[in-house]
Amino acid sequence: MGCDPFEAVREQVTAQDAARHYGIAIDRHGKALCPFHNDHRPSMTFKGGRFRCWSCGASGDAVDLVRGLFGGTYWEALQRINMDFGLGLALSGEITPQQRAEAQERQRTRELHKRFEKWRENTINQLNSCIRVANTADWANLTPQEEEAIRQRERLEAMADTLSHGTPAEQMQLFIDRKRVALSISSILKTSQVK
Ligand SMILES: [Zn+2]
Secondary structure, three states: OOOOHHHHHHHHOOHHHHHHHOOOOEOOOOOEOOOOOOOOOOOEEEEOOEEEEOOOOOEEOHHHHHHHHHOOOHHHHHHHHHHHOOOOOOOOOOOOHHHHHHHHHHHHHHHHHHHHHHHHHHHHHHHHHHHHHHHOOOHHHOOHHHHHHHHHHHHHHHHHHHHHHOOHHHHHHHHHOHHHHHHHHHHHHHHHOOO
16 A cells, blocks of 8 residues: 555645634734634744644644544544545545554654653743742752752753753653653752742
């Protein structure tokens, strides 16, 4: 069968096409109100056939967008696009085990990606809180957490920077190391908030 139907859709329908088709208004800056969170200022942008929300972190291609809007499986979203855009891909009822396996694998990858994105966003926030502890510390009367924050400040800043602007590989390295990252954070945040 050779041809991945997800790939075929991606080549023909961009996330932007799908957004327009299903009623998401795109402003003159190419931004849209994100349908996946309570968006008040357009946070969603489109690039290279994909969408991304800079507020809630939702991202993906046309199939992801449609699945997010209508629910169901990736396969159903694919079929919906195939129908609504008249792509004429031979999909209905003829799902081979290989296609099903590929679709499931894709879904797993996406879920992993989603988990990573959530972790990334949370961790950036926490690291920034830690850095704030260091920056606002009262030098005349340091708590153990403030001392810890000051001692680790450079490392905390480097990690926050990597998670915001680093390459995917650098970010993945921190994700793999996430227990150690969490340990640093908890040594600073846990009790300093009670102070
Ligand atoms: Zn959003």
